[in-house]
Amino acid sequence: MTGTYRLSDLVERLGGELIGADVAIRQVATLASAQADEISFLANPKYRKQLQETRAGALVLGPAARDMSDKPRILADNPYLYFTRVNALLNPPRRPPAGIHPSAVVAASARIEAGVSIGPLASVGEDSVIGAGTVIEAGCRIGDRVEIGEGGWLHPGVVIYADSRLGKRNIVQANAVIGSDGFGNAWDGSAWLKIPQIGRVLIGDDVEIGASTTIDRGALDDTVIEDGVRLDNQIQIAHNVHIGRHTAMAGCTGVAGSTRIGAYCTFGGSAMILGHLELADRVNVMAGTLVGKSILQAGTYVGQYPVQTHQDWLANASHLRRLDALATKVKELERKGGRNEADQGDLNA
C-alpha cells in the first residue's frame, strides 16, 4: 500500500546518522506494535523499557539514546519530528481521482482549477473558485463566492458559507462548518432581533480544522484565522475572533466573540475563552480553563477544579460557598493573635 525505503534512503532525504545495517522498512509503528519491516522511535525516556522489547526492524533515536539499542537506527536531534517526516514520506494522502463526480452539482459560474477532485453528491455555488489540486469530498456544500486556495482538502460533509475565503493547503475534517452566522441578537424590548452577519471568514494558508468544528462569519468586520493554525474537533469560534499564526487548540474549546488571540498559543481541550478579550502571543491555556480576562503576558495559565472522590468533594466543595467568611475569620484570628501577643508582651514586661 505504501512504498518501501531503506534507512539510507531516509538519511539521504531527511538527514540524520545511520548506525547499523541498511535495512528496508515499509511502515512506521509504535515500539509496542512494530514488526520487523517497520521503524519506530523513542522520544520519551518513559518508554525506554519498550525499546528493549520492541520487534521493530529499525529505530529513530536521539543522540543521548545512541547506544540504548543495537538495532539498525537513525540518530536525529529531534527523533519525534524525524519520525513524523518518515511517517509522512511513507503515508502520503490517498488522493481520489481528479475530476468532478457526475452526481456533484457545480454552478456553471464556479471556477474549478486544474487537478481538482469533487466527490459524489457535493455541491459548489455560484462564482466560487476551487484552487488547483484541491480535493472536495462527498457531500461537501460550498456556497456562493467562496474561494479555496490550491492544494486544499475538504473531507465529507463540510459546509462553507458564501463569501468565505480559505488559503492554500487547508485541511478541513468532516462536517465542520465555516461561515455560519454569528450569535448576534439585539433585544428590542420584547424579543431578540437578529443582527445580520455581514462579515466573512478569512483563513490563511496551511490551516487544519477539525471535525464538527464551527467558525462563525464576522458581524460587521471579518473573523480571521491566520496561517498555520490548528483547530481540533468540536471547537466553536465565534464572530470576529482573530487567531494568530500557528496557534493550536485542542478539542471542545470555545472562543466567544471579538476575542483576539495571539500567535504561537496553545489551548488544552474544553478551554473556554470569553469575548472581547486579548491574549498575547505564546500564551498556553491548560485544559478546562475558563479565561475571563485578557492575558497580556506569555506563559501558562490554568483554572482547573481538581477532581476528588465524591465523598471528599462533598466535604470540601461546600466551603467554597463561604470562603469569604473563612478568610474573615482568619483575619479576625490574626488580629486577636496580634493583640494576644501584645498582651503577653505586657505580661512578660
Added chain:
Amino acid sequence: MTGTYRLSDLVERLGGELIGADVAIRQVATLASAQADEISFLANPKYRKQLQETRAGALVLGPAARDMSDKPRILADNPYLYFTRVNALLNPPRRPPAGIHPSAVVAASARIEAGVSIGPLASVGEDSVIGAGTVIEAGCRIGDRVEIGEGGWLHPGVVIYADSRLGKRNIVQANAVIGSDGFGNAWDGSAWLKIPQIGRVLIGDDVEIGASTTIDRGALDDTVIEDGVRLDNQIQIAHNVHIGRHTAMAGCTGVAGSTRIGAYCTFGGSAMILGHLELADRVNVMAGTLVGKSILQAGTYVGQYPVQTHQDWLANASHLRRLDALATKVKELERKGGRNEADQGDLNA
C-alpha cells in the same frame, strides 16, 4: 449589492432625529472600518475615542452623545438597536430562487407550499409539510412527517428527524440536528437496553438554532423550545428539556434531560445544566457555570474557577482538596482563641 438610503429615508422608516446633512449611505460598518458611504454607531462610551477618528459618513448616536460628533447623524434612544434595524434594512438575506432543485429528492407525499426553495441534493421525507417561502438549502435531510412553518430557513446539512415540528420563521444553521434520539438507556443487569425515544421536538416561532447544535426528541413526552429562543452553535439539548420563550444560550452549552428552563433566561458559553432541574424566568447563568440544582429566583448565577498562572494555581488549587481540614483548623483556632481570651481575662482579673 445592497441599496442606498438617505438618512432621511432611515428616519422616515425607523424614527430618530436627523442632525446635519442628509447624506446617502450604502452599508453599515464599525467605527474603525467605516468609509464615507457607510454609517456607524456608538453605544459603548468605551469607543468614544474611535468616534473622533472614524471616517464614517454618518453615525447613529444616543441622546447623550448628541454633540460628540459634528458628522451627519441620527439620534436614537437605543443606538445599538437602531443600528441593527439599519443593518437589517441594508442587508436582507439573499434568497435563492424558489423551486425544487432537480437533484433534490422530495417524497411525492410531501406538501411543498408556495415560494419554497429546496436546494441541490436535499431530501424531504414522506408526508412532510414545508411552509410557504421556506428555504431548504443544499444537502438538508428532512425526515418523514416533519412540519416546518412558513418563512423558515435551513442552512446546508441540517438534519430534521421524523415527526419534528418547527414553527414559523425558524432559522437553523448548518449541520444542526433536530430530533435525534435522546440518551435513554436502561441497565438490564449485563448491558444497556436502548429505550425507544417516542417523543417529538416541538419548536415555536422565530427561533434560531446554531451550527452543529443538537436537540434530542423526547423519550415519552416532547422536547419543547418556545417562541423566540436563540441557541448558538455546538449546543446540546437533551430529551424532554423545555426552554421558555426568548431565552438565549451561547455556544457549547449543554442541558441534560427533563430540565425545565424559564423564559427570558440567558446562558454564557459552555454552561452545563444538569437534568431534572427547574430554572425560573429571567435567570442568567454565566459562562462555564455548572448548574447542579434548581434555581427558583431570577438573578445572575456563577460558578467559574478563576484562571491563574500555572505556578500560582499549583500553589492554590491543592488546598481545595483539603478545604474541609482548613475550615476545621480555623474553627479549632477560634475555639482556642475564645479560651485564650477567657484565660487572659482570668489573668487580668
Added chain:
Amino acid sequence: MTGTYRLSDLVERLGGELIGADVAIRQVATLASAQADEISFLANPKYRKQLQETRAGALVLGPAARDMSDKPRILADNPYLYFTRVNALLNPPRRPPAGIHPSAVVAASARIEAGVSIGPLASVGEDSVIGAGTVIEAGCRIGDRVEIGEGGWLHPGVVIYADSRLGKRNIVQANAVIGSDGFGNAWDGSAWLKIPQIGRVLIGDDVEIGASTTIDRGALDDTVIEDGVRLDNQIQIAHNVHIGRHTAMAGCTGVAGSTRIGAYCTFGGSAMILGHLELADRVNVMAGTLVGKSILQAGTYVGQYPVQTHQDWLANASHLRRLDALATKVKELERKGGRNEADQGDLNA
C-alpha cells in the same frame, strides 16, 4: 401506528404478575400524560402523587407499590426495565424499505448484503461492506474499505472515514463522524507539521453513538470502542482512546488522546478526561468534572465548582487566587496558638 397488547400478552412475553383486568394497551406514556389505552409506570417514589392522579389504563409497579393503585397493573422487580421492554415491544424502529435508493452513489466494489437499505443521496466507497439488514439513511458518507456489521443503523449525515470498522447492531445518530484524523502535530521549529493518522477506529457490537459526536482514528495504533458502549451527542473521542465495554458517556464529554477507560464506567455531561491516563473499570465521573490524573480505583469522582449568586461568587471566588496564603496564615496561627498555650502553661506553672 403501533400494535395493541393485552396485559396478559405482556406477562407472557416479559414475565411479571398481572393484577386486575386484562385490558388492552396501545402505547406507553408518563403518569402525567397517559390516556386510558396507555400503560405507565412508577419507579421513583417521588412521583407517587402522580400515581393517584394518572389516567393511565394500566401500570407497571414494583413489588413494594403493589397496592398503591387499584388499576390493572403488572408487578415487576424492576419496573423501569420492564416498562422499557414494553416500550420496545410497542415501538419497533420504522425501517425504511430495503434496497438502494436510485440517487445514492455506491461503489461497484462495495459489498451490500441482504436487506440493506441505503437512503437518498447517500454514498458508499470502494471495497466497503455493509452487513445484512443495516440501514444507511439519507446523505450518509461511507468511505473506502469500511466494514459495518449486520443490523446497524446510520441516521442521516453520518460520515465514516476509510478503513473504519463497526460491529453488529451499531446505531449512529445524525451527523456523527467516525474516523476523522486525530489532532497530531509536531512542531518543526517554525510551524506545525501534520502527523499522518494511519490508525483506524474499531467499534464493537451493540454500540450507540450520538448526534454530532466525533471519534478520531488512531495515530499509529487504533482507537477502540468496545461492545455495548453508549456515547451521547457532541462527544469528542481523540485518537488512540480505548473505551471498555458498556461504558456510557453523557453529552459534550471530551476524552483526550491515548487515554484508556475501563468497562462499566459512567460519565456525566461535559466531563473532560485528559490524555494518556488510565481509568479503572466502574469509575463514575460526575458532570463537568475534569479528570487530570489516572483513576485506578472504582468509585465516584467529582470536581464541580458550585454555582452561587454572582454577588456571593464575587465575594468567595477571589480567595481561590490566594488560598495558599490563607492556609499559610492558618498554619502560622496554629504555631502561635501552640506557643501561646505553652506560654500560658508557663504562666500557670
